[in-house]
Amino acid sequence: MSSDRDTILAGVRAALAPLAARAPLPDWDRDLVRVRTLQPAADPWARFAARLTAVNGTPLTAVADLVALLEKNQWRRGYCDPALWPQFQGAFPAHFTVETAFDRTRVDDYDFGLTAAAGAIAETGTLILTDRGTSSRLAALAPWVHIAVLRREQIYADISAALAALPDDPNVIWVTGPSKTADVEGILIEGVHGPGVQVALLQ
Amino acid sequence: MAQQLIDQFAARLPADRRAAVYQSTKTTHEKRTAMLFDQFAEPHRLRALAGGIKQHVLENLDTLLPAVEAKLQANGAQVHWAATAEAACAAVLRIMQARGATKLVKAKTMVSEEIALEHFLAAHGIEALETDLGEFIVQLDHDRPSHIVRPIIHKNRREIAQSFERHGLGAYDDDPQTITRRARQFLRQKYLQADVGLTGANFVSVESGRLVLVTNEGNSRFSLAAPKCHIALVGIEKLVPRDRDLGLLLNLLARSATAQQLTVYTEFITGPKAATQPDGPEELHVIFVDNGRTDVLASECRAILRCIRCGACMNVCPVYRQASGHAYRSVYPGPVGAVLSPLLAGKKFPELADLPKASSLCGACHEVCPVDIPIPDLLLRLRDQGKRAGAPLAAAGTPPMGAWALLASQPAAWKAALLGGKIINYLPTKLLPVPPLRAWEKSRTLPEWRGGEFRRWLRHRTTP
Numbered sequence: 001m002s003s004d005r006d007t008i009l010a011g012v013r014a015a016l017a018p019l020a021a022r023a024p025l026p027d028w029d030r031d032l033v034r035v036r037t038l039q040p041a042a043d044p045w046a047r048f049a050a051r052l053t054a055v056n057g058t059p060l061t062a063v064a065d066l067v068a069l070l071e072k073n074q075w076r077r078g079y080c081d082p083a084l085w086p087q088f089q090g091a092f093p094a095h096f097t098v099e100t101a102f103d104r105t106r107v108d109d110y111d112f113g114l115t116a117a118a119g120a121i122a123e124t125g126t127l128i129l130t131d132r133g134t135s136s137r138l139a140a141l142a143p144w145v146h147i148a149v150l151r152r153e154q155i156y157a158d159i160s161a162a163l164a165a166l167p168d169d170p171n172v173i174w175v176t177g178p179s180k181t182a183d184v185e186g187i188l189i190e191g192v193h194g195p196g197v198q199v200a201l202l203q
Numbered sequence: 204m205a206q207q208l209i210d211q212f213a214a215r216l217p218a219d220r221r222a223a224v225y226q227s228t229k230t231t232h233e234k235r236t237a238m239l240f241d242q243f244a245e246p247h248r249l250r251a252l253a254g255g256i257k258q259h260v261l262e263n264l265d266t267l268l269p270a271v272e273a274k275l276q277a278n279g280a281q282v283h284w285a286a287t288a289e290a291a292c293a294a295v296l297r298i299m300q301a302r303g304a305t306k307l308v309k310a311k312t313m314v315s316e317e318i319a320l321e322h323f324l325a326a327h328g329i330e331a332l333e334t335d336l337g338e339f340i341v342q343l344d345h346d347r348p349s350h351i352v353r354p355i356i357h358k359n360r361r362e363i364a365q366s367f368e369r370h371g372l373g374a375y376d377d378d379p380q381t382i383t384r385r386a387r388q389f390l391r392q393k394y395l396q397a398d399v400g401l402t403g404a405n406f407v408s409v410e411s412g413r414l415v416l417v418t419n420e421g422n423s424r425f426s427l428a429a430p431k432c433h434i435a436l437v438g439i440e441k442l443v444p445r446d447r448d449l450g451l452l453l454n455l456l457a458r459s460a461t462a463q464q465l466t467v468y469t470e471f472i473t474g475p476k477a478a479t480q481p482d483g484p485e486e487l488h489v490i491f492v493d494n495g496r497t498d499v500l501a502s503e504c505r506a507i508l509r510c511i512r513c514g515a516c517m518n519v520c521p522v523y524r525q526a527s528g529h530a531y532r533s534v535y536p537g538p539v540g541a542v543l544s545p546l547l548a549g550k551k552f553p554e555l556a557d558l559p560k561a562s563s564l565c566g567a568c569h570e571v572c573p574v575d576i577p578i579p580d581l582l583l584r585l586r587d588q589g590k591r592a593g594a595p596l597a598a599a600g601t602p603p604m605g606a607w608a609l610l611a612s613q614p615a616a617w618k619a620a621l622l623g624g625k626i627i628n629y630l631p632t633k634l635l636p637v638p639p640l641r642a643w644e645k646s647r648t649l650p651e652w653r654g655g656e657f658r659r660w661l662r663h664r665t666t667p
């Protein structure tokens with residue numbers, strides 16, 4: 001493999017050698033990509049919630065509303081991050097089956113997965129998940145409903161702010177609404193490989 | 204008369220298919236434009252900046268590539284290099300064999316199409332399954348994608364439903380919701396059984412060594428949640444200097460490709476999974492692929508390597524809208540493909556030398572390009588290259604210009620011809636036995652010959 005490395009780098013050097021000057025790296029002001037039509041709301045959560053709704057996500061502020069949503073749709077089997085379990089244990093009705101370990105041999109036995117968000121982006125309605133903060137990648141992805149638990153102070157104003165504060169984590173994922181496709185005749189369908197319902201629950 | 208290959212493809216395209224491609228590219232283009240100009244004060248400035256950043260990357264790859272390699276290795280990734288398509292395929296196979304792996308799930312990667320990986324792995328007994336819904340359907344049908352963002356823009360739901368029925372994915376049902384649910388159920392088992400998740404990378408930050416992947420369906424995420432090994436095939440041009448530059452490029456990519464603010468899943472990967480994480484890869488392999496790119500870098504057309512694969516140029520292109528993607532006979536269709544495919548073809552350049560002519564040079568592709576690639580200029584350069592190389596396809600459909608060139612390069616002969624041309628004013632041209640002229644004159648009138656008058660005017664003009 002080292003020979004391929006040498007071949008490629010030698011090829012690159014030879015290709016660039018005739019250039020009299022190299023193109024400089026342009027600097028740019030991050031205000032340029034701030035969305036002008038979205039007025040900054042006084043409350044970051046209100047702004048985030050509006051954008052999440054715009055991408056068909058579900059912002060919730062009360063555990064009771066979450067339970068009502070799950071109950072209404074008969075989504076009663078789920079997964080809960082063990083670290084969040086003490087906090088939610090009392091909230092779920094007795095006829096719910098909630099596990100704190102995700103069994104990958106039974107991915108279809110879970111209607112919902114509840115995990116912690118590492119942050120959010122108000123401008124885009126995006127939830128930020130990290131590898132160290134999410135108790136299971138699969139539990140946040142495979143069930144039909146994903147609930148990310150978010151705190152108000154974790155909300156960044158925009159993409160540039162979130163990029164500037166990218167956590168030191170091997171895997172950071174930005175989730176903007178439910179999984180979707182328009183591959184079949186351009187018709188929007190939600191819930192392709194990931195969740196069909198994406199909830200952000202404010203704590 | 205359809206003398207060019209692309210015209211012949213377009214002529215064979217069924218009318219309903221052409222209408223579908225036309226309508227959906229047009230809709231996407233209009234949404235993209237409305238969103239970009241509504242939300243940003245200076246979209247063209249953003250395109251120029253993004254183009255400048257990518258051009259900087261290209262012209263500094265000699266230092267940026269070793270820098271990103273060091274960063275990736277420090278982050279815990281294993282870095283491989285592949286000069287050719289064969290070397291890239293072999294690298295994937297070697298990694299799989301070292302792990303005793305036999306099953307691979309693949310999130311959308313154009314490089315894997317370019318190197319024909321699926322075919323190669325199949326020959327070695329390895330199943331490489333596409334997970335993007337469109338690519339999955341293409342794979343079932345042994346078809347080829349016809350758009351880089353919308354692989355099955357050329358198919359309708361009835362064909363897809365028939366194909367699902369044939370492959371045992373359920374009785375005929377052409378509801379897109381049902382089609383999607385069936386693919387969901389089928390593919391999630393495949394992710395869980397797979398040994399390796401293969402992806403491309405939309406960007407790689409030199410500053411942090413983060414690989415950036417975007418998908419809407421969540422297939423790349425699933426490919427990195429279930430399997431224990433991640434292989435990323437990355438073209439050597441995919442680098443960006445700093446994390447903050449992603450702010451510009453991600454904003455432009457999602458809007459240009461699908462008129463979204465952000466793609467649903469944007470993933471930043473620096474290495475194998477965290478120790479506390481139960482799911483995901485224990486190994487991350489990054490394969491940097493050249494496969495003709497250094498030759499493109501050495502050419503006058505190097506700006507085409509800025510491309511971030513959004514598909515906006517094909518959505519706006521009047522030729523693509525009429526001909527659809529298969530007419531380009533290569534992995535990359537549309538205006539970007541008309542430049543990139545012949546260049547990446549290497550020795551097979553003459554076989555694709557007609558593609559640079561598949562353009563009216565209207566400039567719409569340049570105007571929408573999020574990295575400001577002057578595609579029409581590059582097309583002209585390649586037309587020239589094709590002609591100089593004497594590629595027959597480069598001349599197909601073009602009248603012989605030798606006599607004209609001879610005339611135009613002799614000033615005296617040119618002047619005489621311009622004056623002599625007046626004779627045409629006295630000829631009954633409508634009666635001349637020249638079929639193309641007669642066909643042309645059927646609905647038009649030949650204007651009066653005024654050859655030489657411009658020169659006379661120029662010589663005697665009085666400056667105001």
